Amino acid sequence: xxxxxxxxxxxxxxHPLMLFLVTIAxxxxxxxxxxxxxxxVLPFVLYPVIIFAVSxxxxxxxxxxxxxxxxxxxxxxxxxxxxxxxxxYFGSSVYYGGWFNxxxxxxxxxxxVISALLMMSTMGIDRLAYALRLIRIxxxxxxxxxxxxxxxxxxxxxxxxxxxxxxxxxxxxxGIHKTAWGPLIGQIILRTYERSQNIYAAMLMRGFDGNYHxxxxxxxxxxxxxxxxxxxxxxxxxxxxxxxxxxxNAIAGxx
Amino acid sequence: MxxxxxxxxxxxxxxxxxxxxxxxxxxxxxxxxxxxxxxANGAGKSTLLLLLMGIxxxxxxxVVIGEVKMTKKTIPSIRQRIGMVFQDPNNQLFMTSVYxxxxxxxxxxxxxxxxxxxxxxxxxxxxxxxxxxDRAPYHxxxxxxxxxxxxxxxxxxxxxxxxxxxxxxxxxxxRRRFIKLIKEFKHTRIITSHDLDMVYDTCERIIVLKxxxxxxxxxxxxILSDEKLLGECGLELPLSMQGCPKCDxxx
Numbered sequence: 087x088x089x090x091x092x093x094x095x096x097x098x099x100x101h102p103l104m105l106f107l108v109t110i111a112x113x114x115x116x117x118x119x120x121x122x123x124x125x126x127v128l129p130f131v132l133y134p135v136i137i138f139a140v141s142x143x144x145x146x147x148x149x150x151x152x153x154x155x156x157x158x159x160x161x162x163x164x165x166x167x168x169x170x171x172x173x174x175y176f177g178s179s180v181y182y183g184g185w186f187n188x189x190x191x192x193x194x195x196x197x198x199v200i201s202a203l204l205m206m207s208t209m210g211i212d213r214l215a216y217a218l219r220l221i222r223i224x225x226x227x228x229x230x231x232x233x234x235x236x237x238x239x240x241x242x243x244x245x246x247x248x249x250x251x252x253x254x255x256x257x258x259x260x261g262i263h264k265t266a267w268g269p270l271i272g273q274i275i276l277r278t279y280e281r282s283q284n285i286y287a288a289m290l291m292r293g294f295d296g297n298y299h300x301x302x303x304x305x306x307x308x309x310x311x312x313x314x315x316x317x318x319x320x321x322x323x324x325x326x327x328x329x330x331x332x333x334x335n336a337i338a339g340x341x
Numbered sequence: 342m343x344x345x346x347x348x349x350x351x352x353x354x355x356x357x358x359x360x361x362x363x364x365x366x367x368x369x370x371x372x373x374x375x376x377x378x379x380x381a382n383g384a385g386k387s388t389l390l391l392l393l394m395g396i397x398x399x400x401x402x403x404v405v406i407g408e409v410k411m412t413k414k415t416i417p418s419i420r421q422r423i424g425m426v427f428q429d430p431n432n433q434l435f436m437t438s439v440y441x442x443x444x445x446x447x448x449x450x451x452x453x454x455x456x457x458x459x460x461x462x463x464x465x466x467x468x469x470x471x472x473x474x475d476r477a478p479y480h481x482x483x484x485x486x487x488x489x490x491x492x493x494x495x496x497x498x499x500x501x502x503x504x505x506x507x508x509x510x511x512x513x514x515x516r517r518r519f520i521k522l523i524k525e526f527k528h529t530r531i532i533t534s535h536d537l538d539m540v541y542d543t544c545e546r547i548i549v550l551k552x553x554x555x556x557x558x559x560x561x562x563x564i565l566s567d568e569k570l571l572g573e574c575g576l577e578l579p580l581s582m583q584g585c586p587k588c589d590x591x592x
């Protein structure tokens with residue numbers, strides 16, 4: 087994601103605060119749709135499609151990461167299928183509401199996750215931190231976000247090393263035996279703690295005093311504000327009016 | 342040049358478990374000196390460096406950098422004058438790009454972004470990795486990581502460079518490049534290592550630690566050729582001083 091964020095497209099040059107606000111507005115409006123809404127949500131697919139195209143962000147790594155949260159979305163969706171026993175009328179047909187609810191959930195939250203990943207891949211964690219500080223999010227919280235992001239890779243490395251060491255001495259047995267779970271988790275926690283202490287010491291050595299300095303101030307330009315206005319206007323229109331139905335009716339009227 | 346003197350007086354430190362890592366260490370390092378601190382595992386080298394940087398607080402004794410005694414109040418200003426290169430460069434590279442990592446220290450010191458850019462460019466150039474500025478640190482090779490971690494310290498323009506096992510995990514050519522680089526620096530250098538050949542190549546003075554005490558302190562050529570002393574301290578002669586096994590066999 088950090089490599090993608092160093093891209094050089096028009097989207098990458100948009101002020102990080104605008105990218106952040108557009109993503110927040112997008113997520114808020116998409117999640118505000120009713121539980122059976124599918125067709126009215128479809129215009130919102132345009133946003134990620136356009137951002138993918140303009141920012142030249144490869145689709146594969148974004149979808150791969152989106153897949154990580156897919157089981158969670160599917161899990162919530164399945165609850166909707168089980169517990170939502172209502173009936174939905176679609177045209178002249180009658181359908182079981184649970185499945186509509188499921189499809190709507192997957193569509194909406196899938197789009198939100200992809201938009202968040204696109205935001206990260208076009209501005210990176212440092213510019214996100216900068217945007218958060220601009221809207222007066224306390225520096226302690228911003229710092230927590232930054233350090234958590236840094237430590238994810240540290241924890242990942244420690245887990246990989248510990249699991250590799252276990253596997254080398256487990257003589258081809260699959261998985262990790264339940265008796266080893268306790269010591270392994272303990273080891274990983276201790277080693278991660280030690281590693282994070284070393285990183286913190288390295289930060290202190292270089293004058294870290296609890297304040298994060300992201301570098302030069304990024305100046306807001308007219309194009310940044312235009313970007314925000316354009317997308318917010320589109321999202322609000324798409325939220326208020328059922329654009330696919332209106333478009334369908336208009337085409338049907340002409341024909 | 343008394344402001345660049347590093348002085349350690351009767352330093353003592355025990356870890357919370359009770360293990361005494363540093364028993365009583367004193368030395369004085371002058372401006373521009375290149376000093377190797379050697380010793381077997383557990384001799385107290387790494388603890389000494391942590392005390393020198395103010396990461397650990399000694400139970401007794403003091404560290405004086407220039408004319409400033411290290412206290413909680415003076416630690417921030419002292420850390421601006423000492424740059425420490427960690428044994429594991431992964432601990433030192435925590436930003437998303439090499440540039441941001443090298444800029445981390447200067448930005449914390451509050452200087453303008455133009456000067457930060459100049460310092461970063463100069464530091465990257467000094468270690469020969471100006472082409473890696475935009476790369477993510479975790480994508481670099483070990484040699485490149487080591488160079489980047491040195492650049493993160495050089496950009497702070499320290500008076501004193503402290504390095505903990507700087508050649509560990511470097512391949513022979515990267516190690517050779519590193520030795521050449523270190524020899525070019527004019528800073529005061531304090532290097533701890535088990536790589537005695539590197540220490541011999543880069544340091545004119547050696548301090549040998551044993552069980553938390555200074556076992557010897559003198560010229561590198563004298564100490565590193567003293568087989569008896571090195572043996573008593575759990576060390577061996579540097580390979581370059583052990584003679585050629587093939588020639589010895591021929592004789």
